[in-house]
Amino acid sequence: xxxxxxxxHSVGSPxxxxxxxxxxxxxxxxxxxxxxxxxxxxxxIPNNQVTAFIGPSGCGKSTLLRCFNRLNDLIETFxxxxxxxxxxxxxxxxxxxxxxxxxxIGMVFQKPNPFPKSIYENVVYGARVNGYKGDLDExxxxxxxxxxxxxxxxxxxxxxxxxxSGGQQQRLCIARTIAVQPEVVLMDEPCASLDPISTLxxxxxxxxxxxxxxxxxxxxNMQQAxxxxxxxxxxxxRLTDTGKRSGYLVEHDRTENIFQNPKEESTQEYVSxxxx
Amino acid sequence: xxxxxxxSVTRPRSDTERILxxxxxxxTRLLAYAIAAVLLAIAFQVLVQSLPAIQRFGVGFIxxxxxxxxxxxxxxxxxxxxxxxxxxxxxxxxxxxxxxIAVFLSENFLPLQVRTVLVFLVELLAAIPSVVYGLWGIFxxxxxxxxxxxxxxxxxxxxxxxxxxPSGPGMLPAGVILTIMILPIITAISRDSLASLPPExxxxxxxxxxxxxxxxxxxxxxxxxSGIVGAVMLALxxxxxxxxxxxxxxxxxxxxxxxxxAPGNTIASLLANQFAEASxxxxxxxxxxxxxxxxxxxxxxxxxxxxxxxxxxx
Numbered sequence: 247x248x249x250x251x252x253x254x255h256s257v258g259s260p261x262x263x264x265x266x267x268x269x270x271x272x273x274x275x276x277x278x279x280x281x282x283x284x285x286x287x288x289x290x291i292p293n294n295q296v297t298a299f300i301g302p303s304g305c306g307k308s309t310l311l312r313c314f315n316r317l318n319d320l321i322e323t324f325x326x327x328x329x330x331x332x333x334x335x336x337x338x339x340x341x342x343x344x345x346x347x348x349x350x351i352g353m354v355f356q357k358p359n360p361f362p363k364s365i366y367e368n369v370v371y372g373a374r375v376n377g378y379k380g381d382l383d384e385x386x387x388x389x390x391x392x393x394x395x396x397x398x399x400x401x402x403x404x405x406x407x408x409x410x411s412g413g414q415q416q417r418l419c420i421a422r423t424i425a426v427q428p429e430v431v432l433m434d435e436p437c438a439s440l441d442p443i444s445t446l447x448x449x450x451x452x453x454x455x456x457x458x459x460x461x462x463x464x465x466x467n468m469q470q471a472x473x474x475x476x477x478x479x480x481x482x483x484r485l486t487d488t489g490k491r492s493g494y495l496v497e498h499d500r501t502e503n504i505f506q507n508p509k510e511e512s513t514q515e516y517v518s519x520x521x522x
Numbered sequence: 523x524x525x526x527x528x529x530s531v532t533r534p535r536s537d538t539e540r541i542l543x544x545x546x547x548x549x550t551r552l553l554a555y556a557i558a559a560v561l562l563a564i565a566f567q568v569l570v571q572s573l574p575a576i577q578r579f580g581v582g583f584i585x586x587x588x589x590x591x592x593x594x595x596x597x598x599x600x601x602x603x604x605x606x607x608x609x610x611x612x613x614x615x616x617x618x619x620x621x622x623i624a625v626f627l628s629e630n631f632l633p634l635q636v637r638t639v640l641v642f643l644v645e646l647l648a649a650i651p652s653v654v655y656g657l658w659g660i661f662x663x664x665x666x667x668x669x670x671x672x673x674x675x676x677x678x679x680x681x682x683x684x685x686x687x688p689s690g691p692g693m694l695p696a697g698v699i700l701t702i703m704i705l706p707i708i709t710a711i712s713r714d715s716l717a718s719l720p721p722e723x724x725x726x727x728x729x730x731x732x733x734x735x736x737x738x739x740x741x742x743x744x745x746x747x748s749g750i751v752g753a754v755m756l757a758l759x760x761x762x763x764x765x766x767x768x769x770x771x772x773x774x775x776x777x778x779x780x781x782x783x784a785p786g787n788t789i790a791s792l793l794a795n796q797f798a799e800a801s802x803x804x805x806x807x808x809x810x811x812x813x814x815x816x817x818x819x820x821x822x823x824x825x826x827x828x829x830x831x832x833x834x835x836x
Contacts, residue, residue, distance in 0.1 A: 317729055322630060349731030359722035362745050372730035375740065419726070426730055 268293050268430055268460045269314055273328040276309055278321065282486070283309055284493040286328075289479055291430070296452055296461045298471035298501065301481030301516070306493025307464045310481075311432050313337075314462065315351035316344040349376055352423035356435040358415035360407030360422070365390075365399050368407040368418055372426035385425055392458075393421035394451050413444025420451065424459065431455065433463040437470065449474050468517055471501065478504040480513045565816060572809035583810055589776040589792075591800075596807035598814060600776045604693065604786035605815065608768065609761035611697025611782070612704055617754055619701075620708030624750075625738055627709070628716035641713065648706035656770030659699045660691075664771065667695050671783045686781040691773035694782045699767050704757035711756065715749025716742060748830045755826035759819050765790040789815040 267290030276284040284306030291297050291314075299307035309318065316337060318324045330337045337347055349372075360368050369386045370378075378385070386403065390396040395417040399410070407418050416436060423431055433452075437445040452461055452474045465471050471478050479498035486492045496510050508514045575583065579596060586597020623644060627637050671688030678684045688694075723745055727737040743750070773785020774795055789811045800808055 315729060317725060320725070320728065345731055345733050348729055352731075353725075353729035355722055355725060355729075357722055359720070359726045361723065361726065361741055371727070371740070372732070375727075375730065375732040375736045422726075422730065 266293060267291055268333065269462075270331045270334075271310075271329065272331070274310075274313070274330055275327040276306065276313060276318075277323075277325050277327070279323040281490055282492050284481075287495045289495060289498050291460060291462055292477060293460055294456055294458075295476040296456050296463060296474050297477045297479065297498075298475035299462065299464045299479050299481060300466075300468060300471050301493070301496075302483055303466075304491045304493065305481035305483040307479075307481045308434050309493070311434055311462060311464050312353075314430070314432055315348045315353055317348070317353060319344050349426055350428050351430040351432060352426055352428035354416070354419050354423055354431065354433040354436050356438045358412055358419050358439070360410070360415050360418050362406065362408055364404050365407050365410070365418060366403040368422050369425050372422060376426060389421040389425035390418075392424055392455070393417045394447060394454075395421055411444070413440050413447060416440060416444065416448060417451065420448070420455075424455070428459065430460045430462065433461065435464050435466060438466065445470070468505075468519075472505050475501045477501060480504060480508070480510075480516060482512055482516070565813075568809050568813050568816060572806050572813050574803060575806035575810040578803065579807075579810070583807075584814065587776070587778060591796075591804050594803050596804070596810075598789065598792075598807075598811045600778045601787050601789045601792045601811060602814060602818070603778050604772065605762050605788040605790070605818065607782075607786070608693055608696045608700055608772065608788055609758055611693070612700035612761045613754065613758055615698070615701040616704045616708055616757060620705050620753070620757075621712050621743070621750060623705075623709045624712035624716055625743070628713050629734070629738070641710075644706050644709045646706075647702065648710075652703070652764065652766040653770075655699055655703055656767040659695055659767060659771045663698060664690050664695050667698065675783060682780045683782050686779065686784040688783040689773070689785060691771055691785050692783050693772065693779075693786045696768045696772040696786070696788075697782070699771055700761045700764055703764060703767065704761050707757040707760060708750075708753045711753030712746065712750045715746040715753075718749075719745050744833075747833050751826055751830050751833075755823060758822055762788075762815065762819055762822070763790055765794045769794050789818075 269291035271287050271289055274284070274287040275282060276287075287310060299311060301307050312318045313326060313330060314337075326338055332347070332351070335342070352372075361371060363371070366386055369389050370382045373380075373382065373385055387396060387400075390399060395414060398414060399418075407415065410418060416439075420431075420436075437448055440448065449470065452463070455461060456476075463471075463474065477498060478501040480496045481493050482496045483491045483493050496513055497504070497508065499509070504513060505517050508517065575596065579586070583596065583598055584602060585599055586595075587599050588595040588597045589600070590596070626632075627641055627644075630637075632640070668688055668690060671684075671692075671694060674684040675687055719742060723741055724737055727741045728734070732740065768788055769791040772787060772791055774787050774791060775785040776787050776792070779786060793808055793812060796804065797808055
């Protein structure tokens with residue numbers, strides 16, 4: 247799908263939280279074996295916005311994020327109950343091809359994880375496995391430019407992606423993800439291992455990228471959530487009867503509401519730093 | 523010189539600790555140098571003992587097909603050829619199988635318990651004594667391969683590799699037994715290097731919409747390449763040096779025959795067969811042959827390092 251084909255009315259529009267959601271969950275339960283890791287999540291991810299997932303460790307925000315592109319399929323005991331819809335199509339319906347899902351919904355990880363290949367090969371990897379027929383050189387330049395990395399690496403595209411600094415590696419990973427031209431980019435604590443300057447660059451990048459992509463970011467950094475996101479979902483964790491920790495969605499709303507005027511007391515406590 | 527720390531948690535290191543620390547460093551250094559010294563000593567001894575043969579036959583030893591203790595005329599070409607060919611057969615068969623097993627066992631196609639048992643079984647292959655392999659080869663493998671050899675000869679006899687009537691022992695059974703013997707080396711080391719790859723690599727590839735197959739071929743195997751090449755080279759060293767099983771299966775014919783169905787000989791097998799009755803110049807000739815084997819494995823190892831360097835740019 248070409249990002250330019252999508253309706254433009256929601257781009258940057260402040261009321262877009264109520265526009266047609268790209269992703270929507272209804273009573274989604276996530277299990278590892280018989281253990282209910284995340285319970286009863288019902289929320290929607292708005293188009294061309296940045297949605298932030300915040301919450302204390304173990305609240306299941308990363309687990310939920312990984313459901314969105316079926317990356318949890320790699321874990322054998324993992325299963326979901328309830329609905330997780332992508333444009334109204336249940337992602338976990340039997341006939342849905344997980345590989346196809348991941349081509350539309352990309353992922354950037356906590357630790358920068360470029361392949362031990364050249365910068366060029368890193369960027370074109372997704373295109374190659376997806377049988378992209380276009381001009382790879384152009385794709386590399388476009389993706390690296392979008393990821394704000396082109397100027398820094400244009401003279402050394404043949405050198406190893408691992409030779410870059412941590413922040414550059416992470417932008418390379420973002421370039422690699424958007425080179426596939428997904429509709430949604432999932433980011434799992436993308437700045438957790440980066441210095442403040444690199445973090446700032448990636449946050450600026452997110453503002454740029456949301457023009458074209460829907461972004462979901464998991465972050466432990468509440469300032470980051472308030473800086474980059476339009477919508478914030480707060481997750482919390484509670485002990486089950488058996489003493490295990492089970493995550494749940496407390497509330498989600500416009501970011502300014504979550505940070506300034508949350509409905510739930512636990513949200514207020516968390517965003518003001520009183521726990522978590 | 524000691525630094526006084528005002529807090530009482532730390533105390534200055536005692537002299538004993540310093541000396542222990544230093545002596546440990548020297549001990550490990552000594553051990554590291556000792557292994558190099560042993561290698562050099564062996565190489566030197568082999569060289570000295572082979573000098574009479576080197577002086578008598580020179581480089582021609584490598585190209586001569588004679589091995590005649592009566593006339594005292596020696597040449598190692600058939601054995602060099604046999605060593606390389608039998609090892610090559612073993613690699614051609616064992617690398618795809620071994621890497622395939624390694625991939626399979628490093629992925630989660632099977633429950634962990636089953637995989638653990640399989641890994642153990644493959645490694646157990648390495649524990650079977652060489653002579654047992656030889657015995658099994660004579661009584662089981664050769665009868666099985668004979669039928670296959672006859673079929674090859676009858677249908678593809680025009681092809682040089684299958685151009686002789688199979689006689690039982692020969693290059694092919696030796697190569698196949700070597701395949702089985704080096705399989706655990708290739709499998710175990712390749713599997714270890716695949717299993718030690720960071721899980722993030724796999725996730726990144728899967729997350730970009732690659733299938734599992736694409737992830738294995740395009741990311742995991744290239745990332746584990748140096749480990750796999752290391753495994754292959756170790757296996758090649760073993761294949762070239764393997765003695766007992768090969769001696770029992772290769773037929774010990776000191777001739778160069780292109781056909782894989784014909785008997786041949788390897789350097790290691792030659793040494794094992796002849797050292798007991800050898801004396802004088804024959805001992806020197808055997809040492810010379812041993813020296814060549816030494817050099818061959820050395821070249822193989824250097825070549826492996828070059829391959830790794832070439833690929834390991836990233």
